[in-house]
Amino acid sequence: MTSGLKIHAILLGTLFAVMPGCGGNAQDRASKAGALGHSEAADASATQVAAVDSSTYAGRIQVKLDSSISLRDTPVSIPVYAGLQEAGPTRLRLRALVDLRDLQLKAPDILTGPLEESCNRQIYLEVSDIAAQGDNVRVEGATRAQFSRCNRNEEPGLRYFGVTVDVVAVGKAEVRDQCLYFTLDGLDLDPRGLIGGAANIFGITNRIKTAVLEKAGEVLAANPICPPLPESFSVLDPNYESGGTREIEPGGMGGAIVGSVDVSAETLVKLLAGLQERGVLEFAE
Amino acid sequence: MKLWVFVISLTICCLAARTSGAQQVDFVFDEILEAGDLELPYKLNLGLSATAPTRVGVDALLDLREVQKIIPERLADNALVDGCGMQVTLNDLSILADEDTISLDSLLGITRFDCGRISRQDFRRGDELGSFSAQLSTVVSVELRDNCAYLKLPDLTLSGPESTKDRLLQENTLSEVKNFLLAAIDLVLSETPLCPELPAELASLDPIYEKGGPREIGDGGLGVLLSGSIDVAPSTIIDMLLVLQREKVIPAPP
Numbered sequence: 001m002t003s004g005l006k007i008h009a010i011l012l013g014t015l016f017a018v019m020p021g022c023g024g025n026a027q028d029r030a031s032k033a034g035a036l037g038h039s040e041a042a043d044a045s046a047t048q049v050a051a052v053d054s055s056t057y058a059g060r061i062q063v064k065l066d067s068s069i070s071l072r073d074t075p076v077s078i079p080v081y082a083g084l085q086e087a088g089p090t091r092l093r094l095r096a097l098v099d100l101r102d103l104q105l106k107a108p109d110i111l112t113g114p115l116e117e118s119c120n121r122q123i124y125l126e127v128s129d130i131a132a133q134g135d136n137v138r139v140e141g142a143t144r145a146q147f148s149r150c151n152r153n154e155e156p157g158l159r160y161f162g163v164t165v166d167v168v169a170v171g172k173a174e175v176r177d178q179c180l181y182f183t184l185d186g187l188d189l190d191p192r193g194l195i196g197g198a199a200n201i202f203g204i205t206n207r208i209k210t211a212v213l214e215k216a217g218e219v220l221a222a223n224p225i226c227p228p229l230p231e232s233f234s235v236l237d238p239n240y241e242s243g244g245t246r247e248i249e250p251g252g253m254g255g256a257i258v259g260s261v262d263v264s265a266e267t268l269v270k271l272l273a274g275l276q277e278r279g280v281l282e283f284a285e
Numbered sequence: 286m287k288l289w290v291f292v293i294s295l296t297i298c299c300l301a302a303r304t305s306g307a308q309q310v311d312f313v314f315d316e317i318l319e320a321g322d323l324e325l326p327y328k329l330n331l332g333l334s335a336t337a338p339t340r341v342g343v344d345a346l347l348d349l350r351e352v353q354k355i356i357p358e359r360l361a362d363n364a365l366v367d368g369c370g371m372q373v374t375l376n377d378l379s380i381l382a383d384e385d386t387i388s389l390d391s392l393l394g395i396t397r398f399d400c401g402r403i404s405r406q407d408f409r410r411g412d413e414l415g416s417f418s419a420q421l422s423t424v425v426s427v428e429l430r431d432n433c434a435y436l437k438l439p440d441l442t443l444s445g446p447e448s449t450k451d452r453l454l455q456e457n458t459l460s461e462v463k464n465f466l467l468a469a470i471d472l473v474l475s476e477t478p479l480c481p482e483l484p485a486e487l488a489s490l491d492p493i494y495e496k497g498g499p500r501e502i503g504d505g506g507l508g509v510l511l512s513g514s515i516d517v518a519p520s521t522i523i524d525m526l527l528v529l530q531r532e533k534v535i536p537a538p539p
Contacts, residue, residue, distance in 0.1 A: 265335035
């Protein structure tokens, strides 16, 4: 039974973790695009599902970055919209909106499948739906766990326990640095059938829940989504202050990041120096 | 002893400031000085550094070494003054900068003629009365006006050779030539201000120059240094970014 708890923990951790797992990739892309300078603009046009409400990021200057990541060999696009606006005598406000709808659409297919297939346990994950609910994200799915004895050929033998657990997880993201860190706030486990009921009676479900919250929390903290920003914006060294997951259309998932830039003489010189360093401003031989 | 300590610490401080590259950025731009129908190329070395929280210090060094080379070539063997009674040629013109002074030296060839009136308005040059050479030496100053540098010739010295037959004629001629040259050069210089312009990408920086003066570049090279500042506001930053977006350096708007 103890091993059962662990499996569920890892399983659900993964369910949530794969989603933000793209964060690392996104960050890589950001730095790659930065290194190339011009390429930032080059890939800034792609097909888009539906427009994002521009009031969520609008500013006197606004940009759209079409970045994409690969998740288990499936390309997922995460467009980033960002805007800058004067916000005081020495301050700019930066607002970015990350469109996570393509991720939301593809994640169930990408995530559904076997998580573990050893001779003594087989675990299958099925994500049926990911939806934004206000500032939260709701993930619905089920896990089927089977426990069996290993036979002589190291194959699953006699099955002695199987349980299917309906899972509803509610999470949200908060902003630290340039990244969205997902956390799991609530977890509802609903074991099916007679055996599931037995699991409830023996308090197993509660123990699963505690373990999942702990394990998932660790994994999520280690896998933030860090949307790429135009390099010229990063040169400004923004302080990211707030943000999180947002419902950008009914059920549609997005991420918002709000920050500010303290404008000083140094900012301007740094901006110019950064651009010159990349050969952007060449006026004389 | 105390002075030495001060000097050394000042040196160290300045060296330190120079090496911290993030606070300083330098650009070089090609500029054109329009002088009459001449287009004289020069370079603008623009140094920007964060000097105060919202002020960027600007050092604009106008590298006029090309102008320094072209002008004497253009003026050689051409008569500077070609009137009825007098002809003046400007030979071996040398323009030299030495730290923060620009000196101008030349050998003038002055020839006087008899000039007779042939009608109410027309004069006719007659016989040559005499010719001599005179040494011209002067110092050029720089005046800053309307964000432009104007070269000025406050005064000039003309010295003729010691032994000349007609000393009085020579002295009269020299003072006449001097007045004429001062007026003519002043007219030319006041119409050819050095107004360094930034390329469109950086136009919103809009530096305001507060002082300017001559500056030697390399060995004797002609330069003018303008110092000033840029007021930094959040809108300056956005203006810069918008220009860069138009230049497709940053991604397009949605």
